[in-house]
Amino acid sequence: MTVHLVGAGPGDPELLTLKAVRLLGMADVVVHDRLAAPVLALVPETVTRIDVGKGGGPGAGSGHTQEAINRILVELGRLGLEVVRLKGGDPFVFGRGAEEVLALAEAGVPWTVVPGVSSAVGVPTAAGVPLTHRGVAASFTVVSATLAEGRHPDWEALARVGGTLVVLMGAGRRAGIATALLDAGMASATAVVAVSHGTLAEEVRVRTTLGQLGTAAVEAPATLVIGDAAAVVLPPVSPVRETART
């Protein structure tokens, strides 16, 4: 009867919410992006799964088009099924979730949205990197490195804001991002922590600086945390591989 847009969190299946698990238990169908296998293991075996690839995420390009995903959700909703649309992180943070809701609303299909732990916050936090810290960072800004339509953030304005900068999907474009921020006046010594495969067993953290980011070894997918708060080096929370590069 209803299509529920549900955030699946950053990767660790224990970071799903109670509400996400309850809705998965009630679902007839789950429509999911490319998600970590341990998260998909929480989908009951009796539930039909439809994998729409990466189509709905910031790395769009493979998988179904967004228009095709919208159509699938509308058609499943019209069949009177209980549908969970499971999206990595939070459904309304770079997930094109609002477009899916607008399509459902236009078609008259009932919908709800359930927040999830956004990778933008959850990955740094789980890695021991605070996004705000008294006297160090009083704000944080989240951008995606892989913006559609060739749009770019105003890096100069971002540099001036002075808080922590979180760049999602930033591994592949880290050299260009570093150059843009350096050109915008950020110091070469600005601390950077790159977290690859955040919250999963294969998590890797690389500590570096803005000046060295372009040549640092960073595996995709990665979340980049840039700013003085990234220098607040907290001891490793769990035994993960950590590489210091300065």
Added chain:
Amino acid sequence: MTVHLVGAGPGDPELLTLKAVRLLGMADVVVHDRLAAPVLALVPETVTRIDVGKGGGPGAGSGHTQEAINRILVELGRLGLEVVRLKGGDPFVFGRGAEEVLALAEAGVPWTVVPGVSSAVGVPTAAGVPLTHRGVAASFTVVSATLAEGRHPDWEALARVGGTLVVLMGAGRRAGIATALLDAGMASATAVVAVSHGTLAEEVRVRTTLGQLGTAAVEAPATLVIGDAAAVVLPPVSPVRETART
């Protein structure tokens, strides 16, 4: 043996993570901020509770001082107890969690941190307000209206970034914030959604504009969402009181 800093999410107890619930079930002691009653209902009755008031949150001023909270956590950890430090939202977003971790690390007390659904993301998402939207908002910035030490964000730079602006604890200072953003060049017609008591049964959403924000009726605590994404009016997700003010 360990002090776990655990995010409790924005208010709805179903937005706790599986990991938070598991750790609460194993805890000897829970040290908590002022949290919604339904969240505290998830703490097993056999667990000792220590209420440290608002001391650890962005609205610091009543309750224990941060230094007192740090001491309590260190002493409980040294007693060999399993401690959950339950914090609203995410522990490292305006929660002074990093200060608590630094105190624990300095004292040699083992600690972990568990991300939660941050109010900065979860409250807008649950209210149907997307923080990013294709062609409308390609980034979002989170600030707290109640900054310690009289520090203020660079509103002019924030206005230039052009993404969505999320202001936490913003109800009381909304007039000053609106004036600062208007002075920084933001348009008076810029859309604003103010969500009070987000994700709880008593949630109230007020739709207004930057020009009208100062005189709009907004109950504390509130999350303000400012920018063109706030104009992407999605239908109400759940039956809450909604007031349109333009």
